[in-house]
Amino acid sequence: MPGSMPTGGSTTPRRPAPDGQRAASPGDPAAPVGLPTADAAVLAAVAQWWRRHRAVVSAEGAIGVAYSGGADSTALLLAAATHWPGRVRALHVHHGLQAAADAFAAHATAQAARWGVPLTVLHTDARHARGDSPEDAARRARYRALAGAARAQGLAVVLLGHHAQDQAETLLLALTRGAGLPGLAAMPECRRIDGVWFGRPLLALDGTALRASLRAQGIGWVHDPTNDDPAYTRNRIRLQVVPALAQAFPSYAITFARSARHAAAAQQLLDELAAEDLARVGNPPRLAALQALSPQRLINVLRHWLRTCHGASGTDAQWREVARQMAAARTRGHAIELRVGAGRLRRAGDVVLYQPDDEAVAPQRL
Ligand SMILES: Nc1ncnc2c1ncn2[C@@H]1O[C@H](COP(=O)(O)OP(=O)(O)OP(=O)(O)O)[C@@H](O)[C@H]1O
Known part of the structure; x- marks a missing residue:
């Protein structure tokens, strides 16, 4: 995997994950060794999310976790497997876009096996059409694959690992595109796509703290080198804009997330008004x-x-x-x-x- 970071907790799948357990070598179906202790804040966030949304998403069925092998979904997978013992199913999307995708899938497979969580690798064709953004095409293909697997496996929900910094990036990205309220509302905590509920329990959590906690426990993750490519707008926001913002406004992620919630609430009112008006016109x-x-x-x-x-x-x-x-x-x-x-x-x-x-x-x- 070119460009992966050998430092800290993040790792190339070709190197063993520094988690003090068995090496995550491709194709190695590691035997379950049980779960390490999940981070308390992540566990609490998962429990709170479930309390808020369990009445909407089906209380039946297994709980899906979209597991890229990255730090955030690793922390989420561990917390979910702790909160719902034996009820979690990991889904890994193999985009087939870069040579390293096989190694990502192998790492995810080995890590899930060590934690005793069944994992399905979903192969997608995420190539983009001319004029289409490669990021958007990959995201659409990913959600299609996740929704298809969730329907096939009868999952109650698919959880995603986005955190507060991801939310702030999404808001900034929306601003660069001159978005209206739906864009400024950024990512919702819970949303139905293609008939499947998707949840984001970690939206209020600090991604840096989340990684520090994994590192402290010696739990490894993979680093996708395309996340460092400045050709993508989101990466430029994360690599160039956010560091300056964080220095000037240390609470930016929390306050931006609050603004996104205000925008989402306002958009909901507009939708309700529109539904009433449509009934009238x-x-x-x-x-x-x-x-x-x-x-x-x-x-x-x-x-x-x-x-x-x-x-x-x-x-x-x-x-x-x-x-x-x-x-x-x-x-x-x-x-x-x-x-x-x-x-x-x-x-x-x-x-x-x-x-x-x-x-x-x-x-x-x-
Ligand atoms: N290839 C994938 N397979 C399964 N889920 C994915 C994949 N890529 C992204 N996701 C889901 O979408 C979330 C946000 O995507 P993002 O692109 O920020 O992931 P990442 O940075 O590669 O990994 P992570 O968020 O786990 O650190 C992830 O936390 C994960 O839940």
């Missing part, structure tokens, strides 16, 4: 009812309608133009036809309709 929405709303509220309900009923989204500029044209359409003959996302929003008499691009050609195919 109808589906498809009536133009006159839309015109009775303020421009921002009109955009809010149409955004919600497009997302929930058509799985589509538009840009800021497109929505501003929608609001402008709807306000201007005061006569019966005033046509509206606008591009929004991968489709068109148009007036049909008293209502507005959305026609996705792929549907526009469907009648010719039939």
Whole structure:
């Protein structure tokens, strides 16, 4: 694994994990040696997360842990296996993108075996299309694979190892893209994707403390060298922006996480308002009812309608133009036809309709 860090607790899978146990050599199905003591803060975070969300996620089924072999998911796996003895299933995604992926999978397999946790390696094709971000393509492929495995294994939830610094990075990344509230809300603690619940119990925890605790116990982890590549925006944020931020504002991760929670709460209110407004304007929405709303509220309900009923989204500029044209359409003959996302929003008499691009050609195919 090129570029891996030989210092501290992180390790290349080609070297034995410095955990005082058996070496994690690829293909070595290490015999279970029992669990070391889990970090108290991580254990408490897992227990609190479960108390908050157990009523929503199914109380039945095993608990999945998305285990990359990195430090954070290692700490999470240990805490989960301690909290739910015999009930945890580890899932490792082999992205197939770098030569080291085999070694990551071998390390994860050996570590899970030492702790007596069944692990499944999921192979994905995470290559990105032209113009698509490689990070986004890999993330989408990863969640698809995790959700598919969770459904196949009947898992109650899949837990992820994101912590407070990851949350702050996500917020900063959203700012660099000019995101709206959904982006500023960053990563939720609990979310359903493709019919599967995903949970992030460690979002309030300090990642540095988490690593220090693993190191103190001699528990090893793998370091993905692509995390150091400054070609990726997230890495530049972590390697260049965050150190300066942490020096000037030592509590930045905690306060940023609080801001993300405020944004998430505000977005939830906007969604509730949009659902109420949609019930009032109808589906498809009536133009006159839309015109009775303020421009921002009109955009809010149409955004919600497009997302929930058509799985589509538009840009800021497109929505501003929608609001402008709807306000201007005061006569019966005033046509509206606008591009929004991968489709068109148009007036049909008293209502507005959305026609996705792929549907526009469907009648010719039939
Ligand atoms: N290859 C993978 N297989 C399974 N889960 C993964 C994988 N990559 C990431 N995850 C999950 O997503 C979380 C956040 O991803 P991130 O890219 O920050 O991971 P990492 O830095 O490689 O590993 P870690 O977060 O464990 O230190 C991980 O903690 C883990 O739960």
